[in-house]
Structures are given as C-alpha cells and as structure tokens.
Amino acid sequence: MCSVVKLSESDSYLQERICILKTEKALRAGGKIKLTAKEVEVNKLILDEKSAELSKAHKNVSEYLPSRHFFQAKGDIDRSKVFSIIKNIPKGASLHTHLLAAVSVDFIVENITYRDNIYGCFLNGNFKLTFLQNANQDTRCLWKELKEYRKEDADFDNWLRKQLSLEVENPAATYPSIDVIWQRFKKIFTTAYDMLCYRPVFEDYIYQLLTELYLDNVMYTELRGTFMPLYELNGTIYDTEEFFKIFIATVEKFKQVYPKFVGVRYIHSIYRGVTSEVLKSGLDELMGMKIMYPNFIAGFDFVGYEEEGKHIVHFHKELSEASRQLKFYFHAGETSWYGYTDLNLVDAVLLNTSRIGHGFGLPKHPVLMEMVKARDISIELCPISNQVLMLNQDPRNHPAVYLIANGFPVVICNDDPSAWGATGLSYDWYVVFMAMTSEKAGIEVLKQFAMNSIIYSAMSDHEKIEALEKWNLDWNKFLDNILNVLA
Template sequence: MIVDIPVPVFRIGSIIVIFVQLTVSYTMSSESYNYTEERNKILQEERMKFIGNDLILTDNEMKANEIILKVKKTELNEGYDNESTFLASQHFFKAKNKIERSEMFNIIKKIPKGGSLHTHYLSGVSADFIINNITHRKNIYGCDLNGVFKLRFLEDATNDTTCNWKKLEDYRKENSNFDDWLRKQLILDVENPYEEYPTADSVWAKFKKIFSTQYDMVCYKPVFEIFIYQLLNELYSDNVIYTELRGTFMPLYELNGKIYNSKEFMKIFINTVERFKKNFPDFVGVRYIHSIYRGLTIENLTLQLDELTKLKKLFPNFVAGFDLIGREEEGHCLFEIHQLLSKYSENLKFYFHAGETNWFGHTDLNIIDAVLLNSSRIGHGFGLNKHPVVTRLAKDKNICVELCPISNQVLMLISDPRNHPMIGLMAEGFPVVICNDDPSAWGTIGLSYDWYVAFMAMTSENDGIRVLKQFALNSILYSAMEDEEKEAAVRIWEKSWQEFIDYIILHHK
C-alpha cells in the first residue's frame, strides 16, 4: 500500500483552511496483495478485541458454542429477512411475551449467570408475588395520597391520620378487578409504552410512584423478610448465585408500633440472607450498597454517610459501600460534593450511578467524577463513549460498567438496543457486567431478559459462548467480594457451568 499525503492550502478571507487529504493508492492488483486476507485480518483483530473473545474454550465448550451460534443465527437470520420479527430491537414491553418463547432466551435462562450486581431491592420482587402473597395478608390497607396509591400494614387505621386508609379487602369487594388495577400501580409495563410515556419525564414520574406505592408495605418487618427472601429466590431460580442489592435503611415496623433502627434493620436483612443460604447452600451471598437519594440536603447526606461508616464497621462483610440514586438531572452532581465524598473513601467503596443520561457536557460529567473518585464500578455509564479520555482512565483503573439494557430502553435513553453506546466500548474490550436494575418495574424476573437483549442486540452474530462466559465471570470478578470469596464463588459457578455445557450438548443436537 502506498500513501501519498498532499497538503492543499486555501484562503477564504482571512481564514486559512488546510486540507489534509489522504490519497491511498492500493496496489491491489499486485500478486502479493490478497484483499480477502486483509479483510479477514481486520475482522479477526476486531473479534479478538471484543470482550470475552480471548477466552480459551474446552472441546465441549466449542461444541456448545456451535450450538448456541446456530440458535443465535437462526433468530438473527429471521430478523435480517424481516426486521419486525427481531425481538431484541423492539420495545421490551411489546416483545417480552415473544422473547419468553424464543429458543435463545430459553438457553440463556439455563446459563449460570454468576452475580446480579445492580438491583434495587425495592423493585426486585415480581408484582405477581406481591399481589398474591403480600397484599392478601391481614391488616393491609391502601389509600390515595396526592395521586399515589399507598399500601401499608396497620393494626388500627383510625390511629393513623396521615391518609384515608381503607382495607384492601374492601377495595376488592367494591371492584372485582382491583388486583389487576393494583398490579398496574406496581409495574411500568403497558401495552403502548410510547403513547403512555411520551417523554423520559413521564416515564420517570410513573417509575417514582411505583416505589412510593410499595415502600410502607415493605417496611412492615414480617413482609420485609418475605420480600427479601423472595427476591433472592427469584434471582436464584434464574441461576444467579450472588447479588449486590441497592437500597436504604428502611424503618421496619411492627403492628404494635415498634420501629427498628438501622442496626436492627441490618441484622434482620442479614438473618434473612443467612436463612436463604442455609436452604440453598450454593447461593454465595449478598452485599448491601447503601443508596442515598441525590436530592438530599448536604446535612442529611453527611448524617447517612456517618451512620453507614459505623454500620460498615459492624457488618464489614455485608456493607459493600454506597451510591447516589435518583435521576441525575435532579439533585447533586458528584463534582458538587466530591470533597465531602472523598472524606469517606477510606472506609466506604463507591458504586456510583453515573452518566445515565443522553445529555452531553451536562449530567454525563458525573462519569468523570465517578472515575476520579475511584468508583468500584459505574452504574449505566451510558454517556461514557462521549468521553474518550475518561474511558481510557476507567479502563486503566479496571472499572467495570453495570450495563442495564432494558432499563436504558424503558427509561427512554435509547429506543433500539442495537444502537446502545456501550457496544463500541465492548468492542474495545471494556469490561461490563449485565444487570437488571429494577426487574419488577419491567415485569421481569432475574437477569435472563437483560442477558438476552445484550446478547442478541449488542454482540455480533459471531459472538457466542465466550461473551456469555465473560458476562458471568465479570459478575464475580468485579463484585465487592474479597479475593478468596471470589475464588470460592468461581468454583461453585464453574461446576454449574460444566453442567450447563453438558446440558446444551445433550439437548440441542
């Protein structure tokens, strides 16, 4: 290849324009030049850069890879012929039922996925379970408070004048479809999402109401225990063996008026996790990421961080660190409070949501601060590709992005996940871990739906089992566990992984 670089200079008024024009003269006709070979070299180099593709597979994994690629390509080929059949590019609410019938999805469901590292526990239990197993319990009341339907357990509603409480059984007597209506208060899932939620503002408004509806109900201590246990059950049933849950200290209460403090809350949480682990010994465990609403006053923020520092000392293996949550357009940006945050960095690790936005030069700048503050991972990092210097720095610091494709679509950062900005970074080998964010709000259980969308819409048609294996490994390697715990978790995971490989070879000939 011969490259000539002439440099023409033009003058327009007082402005000098320099054109650097590359004239490339390929000696394509020469015998030594093989066009296809050059093309294949580029493809191979790109393939090797994509995350997971440097993993070396066993013979059985190679066989499973062929099977998985065949299934993946069958679905893709249908999409190439008729784009309307391609499920991973459609709005998730419209595609969900069809995804559940997809062969690829059903394979993904069986994959041992390792950990779920970005799940908000208040939206971690399916609405069906809540309706059937929590809202039919005794002493549950509901009421409309400023346009939000609130749920709460009360011994005697007349003692609580904060709202005009009415028993749910009375609501049900008046309206035989009450449970269907209540379900809609607990999820975002609707038939026509683009009409129901025309803007990000409108979808966030409904999203916040969901949390508000559930909050008091889940604070009832017996329900909190059932709730967390079920959350772990739903993850575990989707072949997840570890999770890091984001939330706040909830003021758990009893019907007699007793309120548990944050230390007691932690103990109740940990005991529930231990009970689950006892019943399912290959479930590795849970870490807690304290999540503070970014709209809090500095005073309250400081109080919470002080309290969390104390709790971290009391429960060092449970408390991983903290995060700031809520829409990044609302409340403090990280730069504004970086000095305050730095003071806590000795005792607490950071797991910041950052760059969950479409803006450029605005709230996306949280990513810069998340990286400078040594956040252990970045939640979403949706705007990361706009910041090449920060991306390089994040990669050097080995900071992983928690990629939540369904959340990003439902909350209107992107309509078609094939255009997701993290694809370009994954193509450069940037580490990601697939997360579900708020599964119950999307009407899902576990991680499989996000894995499906990521695998089908965000990886190449030639990316098979290596990328799936890397997703799972990343969820352990980039977790908050200590090194020896990670090793133990990988050993448990590997056993299930081998079983999965055997299953695929046996059942998909």
C-alpha cells in the same frame, strides 16, 4: 496488525479482511478466552440458534425482538430458543439491582396484598399501601382495608398491578417523555415502601427476591437499598442495626436452604437531591454501620433520576473525605446530555468508583474511557432499563456496544426488573447477546459476562476464587446439559 491492502491482489485483499476481523474478535469481550473442546461443541449449537433467529430478522426486521419495546416483545422473547439457552446459563452475579423493585408484581399482589391487616389510601395523589392493626393507628390518611377496595371494585387487582409497574399496552402514548416516565416510576416506590417495611413482609420479600434470582441461575447479588424502618403491627419500629440483623438473618436462612447461593451485599443509596448536611450525616451513619457489618455493606451510591437533584461534583468534599472508608458504586452518565449530567462520569472516576452504574454517556469522553480501562472499572449495563426509561430505543445503537467491542469489563445487570415485568437477569442477557454483541460472538462472550460479574463484585479475593470454583462446576453442568438436549 493488518497491513494496508493492495486492491490489485485479490488473495491478499481477502487475507487482510480476515486479519481485520480476527484482530477485532481478539479485542472484544471474551476475545481472549480459549474455549475447551466441550465449549467449542456447545458454541456451535448456540451460534446456530443465534444465527437462525437473526437470519429471520435480517429478512424481516419486525421479527427482531430486542428493538421492539420490551413490554411488546417479552412474550416472544419467552418463546425464543436462544432465550431458553440463556435462562439455563449459570450467570454468576446480579450487581445492579434495586431492592425495592426486584420482586415480581405477581408475588406482591397475589401473596403480600392478600395478607391480613393490609390497608391502602390516597395520600398527596399517591396510592400507598401499609400494614396496620386498625385504620386509626396511622392518622396521616383515611386508610381502608384492601378487602374493602376489592369488594367495591372487581378489577382492583389489575388496577393495583398498574400502580406497582410501568407496564402498559402502548408505552409510547402513555409516556411521551423521559420526564413523564420517571415521575411515574417514582410513584411505584411511594406505593410499595411502607408495605415492604412491615417486618414479616420484608423477610418474605427478600427471600422471594433471592428465589427469583436463584431460579434464573444467579448465585450472588449486590442490592442497592436504604435503611428501612422495619415495624411490627404493635407499633414497634426497629433501628438500623436491627434492620441489618433481620436482613442478614433472612439471607442466611436462604443460604441454608440453597447452599449453592453465595450471598448478598448491600450498597447504601441516598437520593441525589439531598443537602450536603443530609449527605454528610447519611455517610457518617453508613460508616458506623460498615464497622458493624463490614462484609455485608459494600459501599455507597446515589439514586434517583440523574437529571434531577445535584451533580456529584456538588458533594465532592464530603465524598472525598468518605472515600477513605467507603467504596463507591456510582450511577453515572445515565443520560443523553453531553457536557452536562454526563459530567457525573468525571466525578465518579475521580472519586475512584469501583464500578459505574449505566455509564451510558461514557463513550463521549475519550480521556475517561482510557482511565476507566486503565483502572479496570467495570460498567453495569442495564439495557432493558435504558429502553423502558427512554434513553435508548434500539439496543443495537446502545453506546455500550462500543465498550463490549473494545473489551471493557461490562457486567450485565437488571436495575429494577419488577417495574417492567422481568425477573432475574436472563432478559437483559438476551438483549445484550442478540443486539449488542457481534453476530459471530458466541459462548466466549457469555462466559466472559458471567465471570465478570464475579470478578468485579465486592466480594473479597478469597470469596471470588470460591465463587468462581462453584460457578465453574455449574458451567460444566450447563455444557453437559445443553449437549444432551440440543446435540
């Protein structure tokens, strides 16, 4: 450790200063990585670009992209040199992605909603999309074909995009509070759900989801979802077993075309507002499915606005029982409250969660912090989600900065990218690299984030070794490419 400095001895003062910074460097994420000669060269190039972009922001903070709202900064991020480097990094895995908000709105509007037999209708104040043989097949609503909507309104597609996304020109005015934006956010899922349950669309949707991740140099994903009642136009509805068969077959089809893609696992999600009885039967059903698809189903999580519904402790008996057979991946502490909703973190740790989704409130709990570190529980960090859903406006002040500085196992995730016009993981990686790591942190922290995403996945040890070997080949190609382009 560095000793206390004697201010009269200027040499030792500066040595002490170096010692403190060196000790901190070793503590933070990536601090224990020894760089290869090639990585040292690439590191210089990356740090040059990072410094150049940050120097501009030091002089004029309005140039600083991560603290601007993502809707307003995205176009400039697309033009950033650091972002173009990050896009090319083999990023490993995407471990916290919600299946129903993971495909770009462009694909949904331009591809899915231009198919035959798609209908729309307002039901209980929500616009819903579905596929039908004819309008009378579903009597819940007065369905109308989308081509009719388009005939009546030349701007219909723009209106439809807004139903499927949170993107607006002035988010501060449109969403005055976190409650307002969550109400709006939930409507996206209501609009899209029935449409995505149409079997041919579901298959194409999953294929596109994997394509968008793969194009962003992501090799594996764990998707949070629900058992979707897939259907055909003739009225056939598939059961849960068939849902998994169709899901897994689509993943396998993708892997045949892209053999470098390692695979997908599924994390079952139940709304946190259910009754104990509904949770119990949902967990029983999940455990039955887990026996049938042990490698595909990773475990269980709650979803929904954490301020609504019930706290995890309410279900501790059901969950303790299920923990003998299921792994948990709880969203916990996605809140600004202290001593209230954040107490979900206590229960997530007590229930032996494998990872923590968000963990925004974690640094308020020193005992939990120690337990999380000792048990090697990783934190799924989703900075753009936290900004758009109004937990944290400026990621420089995000609580996870402290976790990264202290070498906690953080994994960068994208949560619901389509809701804010993002694809893949690169936007979140950019925000973390430029706002949540030291200006002096370079390739070592990027390498650590990529490796963490594989190490803390639900893959078996054997699969992790294979995935890390594949990732390492891609990493070396990335190093060679960047030296060719930038050196």
